[in-house]
Structures are given as structure tokens and as C-alpha cells.
Amino acid sequence: MNNSRANAKMFNFLLQQTINRIHPLSGVDFEAFSALLKPFSAKRKEVLTELGTVEKYLYFVTEGLQRVYYLDEQNREATILFTYAGNFGGVLDSMMNQSPSRFYYETLSPSTFLRVSFQQVEQLAQTNPNIELLLRKGMAGALSGLMERLVEIQCFSSEEKFKQLLQRSPHILQLVPHKYLANYIGIDASNFSKLVNSVRI
Numbered sequence: 001m002n003n004s005r006a007n008a009k010m011f012n013f014l015l016q017q018t019i020n021r022i023h024p025l026s027g028v029d030f031e032a033f034s035a036l037l038k039p040f041s042a043k044r045k046e047v048l049t050e051l052g053t054v055e056k057y058l059y060f061v062t063e064g065l066q067r068v069y070y071l072d073e074q075n076r077e078a079t080i081l082f083t084y085a086g087n088f089g090g091v092l093d094s095m096m097n098q099s100p101s102r103f104y105y106e107t108l109s110p111s112t113f114l115r116v117s118f119q120q121v122e123q124l125a126q127t128n129p130n131i132e133l134l135l136r137k138g139m140a141g142a143l144s145g146l147m148e149r150l151v152e153i154q155c156f157s158s159e160e161k162f163k164q165l166l167q168r169s170p171h172i173l174q175l176v177p178h179k180y181l182a183n184y185i186g187i188d189a190s191n192f193s194k195l196v197n198s199v200r201i
Contacts, residue, residue, distance in 0.1 A: 011062045011114060018060070018086050022141060023134040032124060033131055037114035042107045048090075049105035055095035057115040061087050064111025065175055068103050069183075079184040081149075084175055089113070092142060108180065153186070161185045162199055 015034060019025055025033065037060060042048060049055050051071065061083050068091060070078040080103060083089035094101035095118050125132040152161050162185055165172060172181065173196070182192040 007062075014062060014086055015060055015114065018088070019134065023130070023137045025130055025134065029128060029130045032128060033134070034114075036116040036120045036124065038116070040113045040115045042111050042113070044107060044110050046107045046111075047104055048107065049094070049101050049103070051102065051104055052100045053094075054098055055091040055101055055105075056117055057090055058092075058095060058118065058121055059083075059089035060114040061085050061089050062112045062114060065108040066106060066111060067108055067180060068105050070103050077183060079180055082169075082172070082176055082180070082184070088138065092139065096139065108177065158185055158187050158195060159199055162195055166199075 012034060015037070016030060019030065019033075040059075042064075048057075048059070048066075063085055066083045066089055068080045068083075068089075070080060072078075089105065091101045091103050091105050093099070094103075098118065121131075121135065125135055152164055156164065165181070165185070169175075176184075178192050178196075179189040182189040185192075185195075187195065
């Protein structure tokens with residue numbers, strides 16, 4: 001088996017694992033969905049979705065690290081979330097509402113994806129109740145994560161935010177450059193090493 005076929009098989013297995021955690025599909029339904037996804041790659045620090053543009057794609061990350069971030073009028077960044085292998089990515093609210101994005105979706109390392117256009121997903125969901133349920137449960141999970149994040153932002157100390165992040169993603173320190181983790185938590189990058197040293201991992 002050549003490398004491209006081996007990679008395709010591995011990526012398909014990763015996709016199926018992720019889907020099974022959201023809403024398991026029958027073999028036929030999984031094939032119908034996975035057949036729509038096409039390989040896509042991007043270089044490091046490439047912006048896939050710009051502010052003000054409508055998100056066209058649902059991404060499934062197979063390799064690399066990405067983030068969704070907000071940029072205000074004073075050029076201050078706020079990292080909203082990270083995506084990496086085994087995650088769906090993109091600016092989901094822009095995609096689902098077909099409205100201009102308020103955020104950027106950017107690669108932090110060379111990245112590979114499987115991606116599908118929103119129009120294709122929507123057409124399949126209209127004719128396949130299981131795909132519609134997969135999307136609905138996926139969005140419900142994303143909303144639940146957002147609500148938890150809002151509680152953290154409003155109620156938790158920097159140390160508590162960091163501990164919660166490590167509980168959700170124990171390997172995050174090895175994946176994400178510390179300056180982006182500092183931004184995600186909401187502290188100055190120069191204080192991040194102090195935070196790491198003060199928290200028992």
C-alpha cells in the first residue's frame with residue numbers, strides 16, 4: 001500500500017472515531033458523508049477564513065494546529081479556540097448562518113485537512129436524517145463547550161483556567177506555543193512560565 005492510500009485509510013479511521021463520539025453513523029451514512037470530504041493542505045500562519053467573509057467549508061483536521069481568534073480595532077488578539085488532529089474546524093457560526101465571520105481561522109503549523117463545502121453538507125442533511133442529527137449534536141456540543149468557556153472567563157482565576165484547559169486537553173502544552181496559550185487564558189505571555197511552574201501538572 002503506498003503512502004497516500006495508507007494516509008487516506010488512517011484519516012478515514014480518525015474521522016470515523018470523531019463522528020462516533022458525536023453521533024455514530026451506519027456504514028452507508030458514513031460513506032455518504034465521508035465521500036464529500038476532499039483533502040486540503042495549508043502552510044504555517046495561513047489565514048483560512050478572513051474577518052468579514054462567509055465560512056464556506058467545514059474542516060476536519062488530520063494534521064497540524066490551528067486557532068480561531070478575534071482581532072479588535074486596536075489590533076489586540078483574543079484566541080477563542082484551538083483545533084488539531086481529530087477536530088472539526090472552521091468558523092462554525094458563520095458557516096451555519098452563512099453570515100460574515102467575526103473571527104479569523106488561522107493555521108499555526110503546516111496543516112492538512114479533509115473539507116467539505118457547506119452547500120454539500122446542507123444538501124446531504126436535507127435528505128439524510130442521520131447526517132442532520134450528526135450536525136445538530138455537533139453544534140450542541142460546540143455550544144456546550146462555549147458555555148463552559150464563558151463561565152471560566154467570568155468566574156475563574158488564571159490558574160483555574162489553566163487547570164481546566166489541561167483537564168480538557170492534557171497534551172495541549174506540547175501542541176500549542178505558549179504565547180497562544182497565554183492569550184487564550186488572558187494573561188501576558190511573560191507571566192505564562194510562572195503560571196506553568198506554579199501549577200502541578
